[in-house]
Amino acid sequence: YTMSKLVLILTQVDKPFASDAEQHSVQLLKRAGLTVEALCETDERVAELLPDASFLIIRSNKVPAEMIDRAPKLELIVRAGAGYDNVDLEHATSKNIYVMNTPGQNATAVAELVFSLIHSAVRPINGKSGTELKNKKFGILGFGNIGKQVAMIAKGYGMVVEVYDMFETSDTAMRHGVGFAESTVEVFRDKDYMSLHIPSTKETKGTVDRECLAAMSPGAVLVNTARVDVIDHEALVAHLQADPGFKYLSDVDQKTDILQSLMPNRQILIPPKKMGAQTFEANFNAACAAAQQVIDFMQKGITRFAVNNPVPPELKLYTDLATSLGRFSAAYVPKPREVQYTCYGALNAYHDTFVQYILKGLFEQGGHGKAMTPVEAVSLAEEHSIDIEMRNPDNRKGYGLAITLGFVDDDTRVEVRGTIVGREPEISRVNDFKTRIPLREAIYVLVETADHPGVEYQIAQNIVEAG
Numbered sequence: 001y002t003m004s005k006l007v008l009i010l011t012q013v014d015k016p017f018a019s020d021a022e023q024h025s026v027q028l029l030k031r032a033g034l035t036v037e038a039l040c041e042t043d044e045r046v047a048e049l050l051p052d053a054s055f056l057i058i059r060s061n062k063v064p065a066e067m068i069d070r071a072p073k074l075e076l077i078v079r080a081g082a083g084y085d086n087v088d089l090e091h092a093t094s095k096n097i098y099v100m101n102t103p104g105q106n107a108t109a110v111a112e113l114v115f116s117l118i119h120s121a122v123r124p125i126n127g128k129s130g131t132e133l134k135n136k137k138f139g140i141l142g143f144g145n146i147g148k149q150v151a152m153i154a155k156g157y158g159m160v161v162e163v164y165d166m167f168e169t170s171d172t173a174m175r176h177g178v179g180f181a182e183s184t185v186e187v188f189r190d191k192d193y194m195s196l197h198i199p200s201t202k203e204t205k206g207t208v209d210r211e212c213l214a215a216m217s218p219g220a221v222l223v224n225t226a227r228v229d230v231i232d233h234e235a236l237v238a239h240l241q242a243d244p245g246f247k248y249l250s251d252v253d254q255k256t257d258i259l260q261s262l263m264p265n266r267q268i269l270i271p272p273k274k275m276g277a278q279t280f281e282a283n284f285n286a287a288c289a290a291a292q293q294v295i296d297f298m299q300k301g302i303t304r305f306a307v308n309n310p311v312p313p314e315l316k317l318y319t320d321l322a323t324s325l326g327r328f329s330a331a332y333v334p335k336p337r338e339v340q341y342t343c344y345g346a347l348n349a350y351h352d353t354f355v356q357y358i359l360k361g362l363f364e365q366g367g368h369g370k371a372m373t374p375v376e377a378v379s380l381a382e383e384h385s386i387d388i389e390m391r392n393p394d395n396r397k398g399y400g401l402a403i404t405l406g407f408v409d410d411d412t413r414v415e416v417r418g419t420i421v422g423r424e425p426e427i428s429r430v431n432d433f434k435t436r437i438p439l440r441e442a443i444y445v446l447v448e449t450a451d452h453p454g455v456e457y458q459i460a461q462n463i464v465e466a467g
């Protein structure tokens with residue numbers, strides 16, 4: 001079922017993959033048994049192939065909701081790069097499609113560009129006098145893959161580096177030998193240079209506001225290789241006008257009329273196109289990482305670089321529970337003709353997702369013993385004409401967050417309930433037996449027997465004797 005899956009690699013007219021990068025990733029994918037088509041997004045064959053595509057590898061191309069709707073077999077979109085604001089994440093998530101990026105692959109390219117921009121602005125090769133970087137105060141907003149590389153280079157120049165990251169702690173900063181500010185505005189405070197490395201999300205829009213800009217030193221330099229909308233542009237223009245020594249350097253911004261009008265006095269530096277990731281190495285690494293991530297997802301269900309999750313992070317453990325319950329039940333009824341399931345409490349809102357994981361467990365145990373993706377499991381269930389029945393939970397029963405499944409075939413039926421206890425999946429009921437069985441990688445022997453003295457001992461004895 002994995003042999004003929006189609007991977008569509010879509011590039012842009014002005015942003016193809018380097019030919020080496022494309023060749024190598026196509027080779028990787030084909031060797032893994034996939035069919036691969038590499039097309040420019042404007043090619044008319046895209047419309048023809050989308051309905052059959054299971055995997056999509058893209059660059060900065062847009063993947064809107066209507067495109068996702070035209071690809072009903074889609075399981076995974078990999079953005080070969082760091083930012084993924086070009087994909088309609090919410091829509092993909094609602095269709096249970098994973099979205100991944102390839103973090104870190106272009107970090108060096110972007111970090112080095114930050115310093116190309118800075119040198120072009122403060123030390124252009126034009127025979128005139130410039131300024132040095134040593135001992136200048138350098139702030140970094142967003143201490144992820146790129147932020148860390150920028151910090152390393154800045155330290156090499158002898159700059160005094162301070163960072164801020166909403167999801168990091170001062171320990172991380174300390175390990176990298178840099179200071180950690182207390183808040184967004186504090187990382188701008190008194191800085192001669194400021195570099196932005198936060199993603200563009202609903203939460204980060206307009207992060208760099210009037211207050212942040214005013215906190216920098218007079219005549220400071222702001223570098224934006226993140227995204228255009230993380231800055232409040234009205235505040236930026238006002239600040240540029242108020243401080244004629246202030247400089248704004250960005251490969252992701254556009255030369256709007258108002259910014260253009262500030263170019264003659266060298267306050268603005270904006271290259272003709274986004275070029276942070278435009279190095280041979282970044283291009284090659286991102287293409288190969290994207291291909292490898294598709295293969296790992298298909299062969300082992302690895303979702304390490306997923307930027308979405310069809311269930312919220314706090315319920316993630318329950319997807320593992322669903323898979324384990326599916327596996328466990330399949331040991332009783334390996335070929336059910338009917339699968340019934342109930343998701344209790346907050347789990348019920350994501351029952352569509354949990355059933356995919358239940359089926360994944362069923363086929364991994366009862367089928368070829370081979371790992372598969374949740375989406376794959378659903379199509380396999382359709383192929384086998386398995387009836388799937390979702391039952392509404394009666395939350396008054398007080399099971400908390402739990403999943404019950406029933407696997408039924410012509411002459412057997414098993415009903416299993418499970419929950420999470422202390423982060424560990426556990427079975428709480430098997431048929432009529434209330435029990436507590438931790439679900440771990442192990443061999444289970446389940447015996448239903450009348451309760452006579454010595455029976456349990458005898459069974460254990462038999463197992464031991466059988467080696």
Ligand code: NAD
Pocket residue numbers: 081082083084103104106107110141142143144145146147164165166167168184197198199200203204207225226227251252274275276277278
């Ligand atoms: P990353 O995910 O490794 O790092 C982003 C960091 O920002 C994370 O550590 C995260 O905790 C932090 N963060 C998120 N929201 C924050 C907030 N509100 N305040 C403070 N910190 C916050 O990503 P990365 O690889 O370092 O890339 C960063 C961004 O750079 C990408 O999202 C992309 O938009 C941009 N980028 C641009 C180019 C280019 O061509 N110019 C190329 C690659 C990436």
